[in-house]
Amino acid sequence: MANILVFINTPTTQPGKAQRELLTLAHRLGEPVVVFGAPATDETVAAIGSLGAGAVYAPSTSLDATLIAGEAALVAGVARTVEAAAVLLPNTADGKEIAARVGIKLSSGVITDAVDVADDLTVTKSVLAGGYTVSARATHGTPVITVKPNSVEPAEATATSPALTNVEVTDAGPAATVASTEDKPASGRPALQDARIVVSGGRGLDGDFTPVEELADALGAAVGASRAATDAGWIEHSYQVGQTGKTVSPQLYICAGISGAIQHKAGMQTSQVIVAVNSDEDAPIFEIADFGIVGDVRTVLPQAAAEIKRRQG
Ligand SMILES: Cc1cc2nc3c(=O)[nH]c(=O)nc-3n(C[C@H](O)[C@H](O)[C@H](O)COP(=O)(O)OP(=O)(O)OC[C@H]3O[C@@H](n4cnc5c(N)ncnc54)[C@H](O)[C@@H]3O)c2cc1C
Incomplete structure (x- = not known):
């Protein structure tokens, strides 16, 4: 069976939904082989084994100081070693940049924004701000594909005890130096790009995101925002959805x-229900909404949050 290489940037003892989706997709296409972006522990290898990974490769030392260059060298090297039939990565900014570099190293085609991959490695992706769905296929080398979250329903897999291979990454090349890093305080909400539900607010909030946050918390959702809201400083730029x-x-x-400016729609138009x-x-x-409510956000959102809480409790 063909090896399908899956890149997991941050190994964890509790793989998130996006990681489980990548493993599910890899299972559908062949034998999943996982490459971690950071050193492995017995626990993280066991956790990925519970998702059916056939083998695990990990850097022997942290790649933090090499930035993206180290991960790209690692993924390309492992892809060659295991003669991967395809490489799957998350559709994050880092995932796409690593994919681009891996594509160059392997002289292979790169496809981003995938929402599905067929058995013959034909990729379904949305383009032009979600306006069109196209089929695409890499015509050269090992297809390197970044997969959007919420594209695949994670499936149960037979647990394995994958062998771990530690890889010394030597050809990362010159890299920028990270002077310092600061962890963002956890909000307790799901990550915006992984969330099954997102509640976003715009200029109509008039500076007060409380109704959006309360509705998001009632639904277990992530909070998002338009650029008008982030530019006004009502909420951090990292919450901005769009082009x-x-x-x-x-x-x-x-x-x-x-x-509903085109630049906002570019970031959310492929949502299943709007x-x-x-x-x-x-x-x-309202032109792209499945359900529309004409009303004041300060009235409608608290009513919705209250009704959801009433039904939950
Ligand atoms: C190069 C470029 C890139 C851009 N990238 C992005 C991007 O990534 N993301 C993004 O979002 N934008 C982006 N923009 C900006 C985009 O063009 C819009 O200006 C922005 O999306 C507007 O944000 P908004 O809908 O919150 O504000 P507005 O367009 O001002 O709309 C506010 C809406 O709120 C409604 N409203 C007002 N009061 C209430 C109330 N009390 N209750 C209910 N509704 C109310 C109004 O009817 C109106 O429809 C970009 C622009 C450019 C030029």
Whole structure:
């Protein structure tokens, strides 16, 4: 069976949904072989074995100081070693940059924004701000594919005890130096790009994101924002959804007080169900919304949060 190499940037004892989705997809296509972006422990190898990984490769020392160059050298080297039929990576900014470098190292085609991969490695992806769905196929080398979260339903796999191979990464090349890093305080909410539900707010919030945060917490959702909201300083830029922000594709996207500019739609248009709350019945967001509520966010959102909590409790 063909080896399908899966890149897991951050090994963990509790692999997240996006990681489980990549393993599920790899199982469908062949034999999953995992390459970690950081040194492994017995526990992280066992955790990935519980998802059915056939073998695990990991750097023998931290690649933090090499930035993306180290991960790319590692993934390309392991892809050659295991003669991978395809390489799957997460569709994050890092994942895409590593994919690009791996593509160069392997002289292979790179496809980003995949939402599905068929048995013959034909990739389904959305393009032009989600306006079109296309089929694409790498015509050269080992296809290097970044897969969007929430594209595959994670499936149970037979647990394995994968062998760990520690790899010394020597050809990372010159890299920038990381002077310092600062961990972001955890919000307790799911990560924006992995979340099944996202509640986003825009200029219509008029500076107060409380209704968005309360509805998000009632739903166990991530919080997002339009650029108008992040530019105004109402919420950090890391929450921005859109062309120059994050691309999300959750099962449910609720946008509150967001007009629906093309640059915002570019980041959320592939959401499965879109609910829009806007006081202007002619707002363009209603053109792509599955459900629309014409009303004031300060009234509609608290009512929705209260009703959800009432039904939960
Ligand atoms: C190169 C470039 C890149 C960009 N990248 C991005 C990007 O990544 N993401 C992004 O979002 N934008 C991006 N933009 C900006 C984009 O063009 C829009 O300006 C922005 O999305 C507008 O944000 P908004 O919908 O919150 O604000 P507005 O367009 O001002 O809309 C606010 C909406 O709130 C409604 N509203 C007002 N009060 C209430 C209320 N009380 N209750 C309910 N509704 C109310 C209004 O009817 C209106 O529809 C980019 C622009 C450029 C030029």
